[in-house]
Amino acid sequence: MAKNKKIVFANQKGGVGKSTLCILFANYLAYKKQDVCIIDTDLQKTIAGQRTKDLQIFEENDMPYEVQEFDVQDPKMMKQLMDSASEVDGYVLFDSPGNVGEDGLVPMFVNADAIIIPYEYEDKCLDSTGTFVQVLTAIQQKFPQMKADLFFVPNKIDTRIGTSDEIKMWKATDDIFSKFGRVTPRVGSRATLKRINTAELLATQRDAVAAAFDYIIKKA
Template identity: 30%
Template sequence: MIIVFGNQKGGCGKTTNCAQFANYLSELGKEVLVLDLDFQRSLMDRREEDIKTYDNEPKYEIMEAKISDVAKVIRDFKNVDNGNLIIDLPGRIDNDALGVILNAADIIVCPFRYDKFTMDSTGFFIQIIQYLKVKAKVFFLPNNIRSSVRYETKEQIISILEKIGVVTKEIPQSVLMERANTLLITGECMNLVKGAYDCIIEQGGIK
């Protein structure tokens, strides 16, 4: 299964949730391969740093690839019987090859927040998905949500997003997510993400 994490805006939790979701699936005993397409090599750099810092053995591999080469990677992966390819898209979507990725996806996960700037970028990302007529199941992941803040447009935003895909449970703001690494997920962090990630796993049919 091909699972893509994407949004047009950086800082919405795309890369962090990509890594945490890979950790979560691995913890459940599922086969995972992560493809880092971010121009900043965020996941690759983090994996290298994590290996230097922690004693834990990696439970899955992280690869990097050029956008222009990703079609071949996807073709090769589709020849594998089992497993989940998790792709971290670049924050900037301006390359024709990204259409190949989105159309190949089985699941698209779009982390977002309820602030205006993030919602504007999320709206642009939705337009791209609709323009490409992708068939993937789309999940909107409310991320880094502050319990002390009253989001006045929250219900309106959810009602709009639910016409396009599934809105998962919220992941609250927590320093535990900021300390995430690519080698393991703590029990406390699993509790934070469980509701949202289980929704993606169960409704997305991830095996």
């Protein structure tokens, strides 16, 4: 059996790029000839909705991976989902909603191999991301079998800005997150990353995420 990896994209902060990076990571793994599928556990169904749109343009046969919807209800159903995900060959990616305190989500974090946490260098986002890390730490204390590696992905970085004070702040932030997991190479704010779909990965998109994703693939 190919190695099984359950990877959750999460942060209670909205709009940081969970769904975007989840789709891009699936596209990137498919491009690398890895087995991958996505389970969309967000009520907004961002990814499942994107797949529906893509099916109006592309053929079903052209789809590089499956997208499945899952409605989060109770922990028992989530545990069953994680157990069946463990039987799958390759990577199973989970896009998650922002309401991370919900009981039904706990087994997703407890049984994940890796949790990918996109964040932006912006006060409110850093506060929420910090709180989210505390939530994960509390879950870990309650469920010591939790073994997920945390990957912090600085996302939507505008490299044209960055005064020396800002650059200091970015570095200080990364140092704090490094105590809880690994900080990946940064993903820039790029127009091409706003035009993603679940069928194909453009070369410009690949270039934008390759450093961060190669790092995760190597370490996860």
